[in-house]
Amino acid sequence: MAGQDLTSLDDALTHILARARVLTQTCTLPLHQTLGRVLAADIAVPADVPPADNSAVDGYAVRASDLTDHTVLPVSGRVAAGEPPGELTPGTAVRIFTGSEIPAGADSVVMQERTQQQGDGITVTAAVDTGQNIRRQGQDLKQGDTALSAGTPIRPQEMGLLGSMGIGEVTVLRRLKVAVFSTGDELVDPGQPLQPGQIYNTNRFTLTGLLEAVGCEITRCDTLRDERDATRDSLLAAAEEADLIITSGGVSVGEEDHVRAVLEEKGELSLWRLAIKPGKPLAFGAIGGTPVLGLPGNPAAVLVTFLVAGLPYIRHCQGNRRYRPLGEPLAAGFTVDKPSVRREFLRARKEAGANGVVVEAYPNQSSGVLSSACWGDGLAVVPENTTVAPGDTIRYYSFSELLG
Ligand SMILES: Nc1nc2c(c(=O)[nH]1)N[C@H]1C(S)=C(S)[C@@H](COP(=O)(O)OP(=O)(O)OC[C@H]3O[C@@H](n4cnc5c(N)ncnc54)[C@H](O)[C@@H]3O)O[C@H]1N2
Numbered sequence: 001m002a003g004q005d006l007t008s009l010d011d012a013l014t015h016i017l018a019r020a021r022v023l024t025q026t027c028t029l030p031l032h033q034t035l036g037r038v039l040a041a042d043i044a045v046p047a048d049v050p051p052a053d054n055s056a057v058d059g060y061a062v063r064a065s066d067l068t069d070h071t072v073l074p075v076s077g078r079v080a081a082g083e084p085p086g087e088l089t090p091g092t093a094v095r096i097f098t099g100s101e102i103p104a105g106a107d108s109v110v111m112q113e114r115t116q117q118q119g120d121g122i123t124v125t126a127a128v129d130t131g132q133n134i135r136r137q138g139q140d141l142k143q144g145d146t147a148l149s150a151g152t153p154i155r156p157q158e159m160g161l162l163g164s165m166g167i168g169e170v171t172v173l174r175r176l177k178v179a180v181f182s183t184g185d186e187l188v189d190p191g192q193p194l195q196p197g198q199i200y201n202t203n204r205f206t207l208t209g210l211l212e213a214v215g216c217e218i219t220r221c222d223t224l225r226d227e228r229d230a231t232r233d234s235l236l237a238a239a240e241e242a243d244l245i246i247t248s249g250g251v252s253v254g255e256e257d258h259v260r261a262v263l264e265e266k267g268e269l270s271l272w273r274l275a276i277k278p279g280k281p282l283a284f285g286a287i288g289g290t291p292v293l294g295l296p297g298n299p300a301a302v303l304v305t306f307l308v309a310g311l312p313y314i315r316h317c318q319g320n321r322r323y324r325p326l327g328e329p330l331a332a333g334f335t336v337d338k339p340s341v342r343r344e345f346l347r348a349r350k351e352a353g354a355n356g357v358v359v360e361a362y363p364n365q366s367s368g369v370l371s372s373a374c375w376g377d378g379l380a381v382v383p384e385n386t387t388v389a390p391g392d393t394i395r396y397y398s399f400s401e402l403l404g
């Protein structure tokens with residue numbers, strides 16, 4: 001606990017993560033559609049990669065022991081990449097290219113820049129170490145080893161590695177299905193005229209963008225009006241089809257909190273005042289057996305609470321065992337002279353200072369100012385009860401690392 005009836009983010013995360021259910025259903029996809037998915041099973045290497053010794057350079061395959069000073073080696077053959085390599089006749093050289101398989105009997109490759117043409121033959125102008133410029137069979141992957149383990153998120157490099165093994169179809173966990181609700185009678189969708197008292201719905205777009213960026217399937221995306229029966233019906237319907245329901249707004253202390261009332265009546269609910277800023281109110285519960293994450297309504301608080309609380313939960317459900325943003329220690333370029341009992345997540349970015357990289361914070365950190373996050377590239381963390389002077393080391397988490 002963090003004092004002043006505030007709950008620490010770590011305590012809330014422990015509660016939430018203990019209730020996360022890892023997806024078990026899988027689907028098999030063509031390799032080119034697997035970006036961002038998570039491997040459902042270990043991948044055993046079906047055959048060595050590369051499948052045979054091959055040349056790292058354009059040049060000549062030789063037998064090192066054939067080379068003495070000024071020996072002219074006749075060029076007895078040529079192996080282009082993709083051709084079977086054949087054999088090296090002892091005392092000769094075979095013209096070879098980067099990626100060509102090494103002919104039987106050759107033990108080294110001489111780069112063409114280290115040779116001189118002598119009629120139909122070559123001389124070698126530099127010392128040759130046996131084995132040089134040969135990329136060994138299996139140097140990347142050995143048959144039978146585990147190349148990638150279950151729970152690995154598939155990035156472009158994993159797609160390439162799977163391709164290198166000849167794996168054209170991959171079994172991955174299915175997408176996490178998420179229903180998104182914005183709450184509030186004041187919300188109007190962009191494109192409509194704004195009446196007095198109304199504002200445009202912001203969180204809907206932040207949240208659907210975040211969920212798409214982290215590979216979720218959005219099952220519905222609606223606005224809940226401040227009306228109990230409709231809220232109950234919508235939440236129950238969403239619970240039937242989604243793995244997770246995310247709401248924004250209506251978790252503070254106001255009277256129009258029908259999400260809270262419905263969860264208390266039909267499901268379960270834990271409501272915290274978190275010791276973080278922005279993002280004090282946070283709720284987690286369930287309806288119809290489906291978990292519900294209730295984020296605060298303020299737009300910058302939505303972004304921050306999604307990243308620091310929602311995403312660890314989602315990555316866990318997605319079976320992603322690698323998600324652990326570490327951030328980086330950097331010099332602050334800003335000042336915090338009033339310590340807070342809440343851990344602050346300042347919208348910030350790296351900038352080149354006179355003495356190296358510093359982290360600058362957006363001047364207006366109000367949780368209603370989303371421009372802070374568009375100006376920023378990440379979050380600078382100011383620990384509880386701490387002041388910051390320029391040059392102090394703080395931890396910085398880029399948005400791309402947080403979303404990774
Ligand atoms: N008496 C107190 N008032 C407030 C407290 C408190 O502890 N005591 N906490 C403040 C903090 S911190 C936050 S954060 C907000 C959270 O309130 P709710 O989660 O209940 O959210 P709402 O009241 O529904 O909305 C807050 C704010 O955000 C705007 N909003 C909501 N949804 C959207 C949306 N989809 N797009 C754009 N903007 C949205 C809404 O109009 C409000 O301005 O409570 C503080 N108050």
Ligand code: MOO
Binds near residue numbers: 367
């Ligand atoms: O915690 Mo609230 O999210 O500061 O505005």
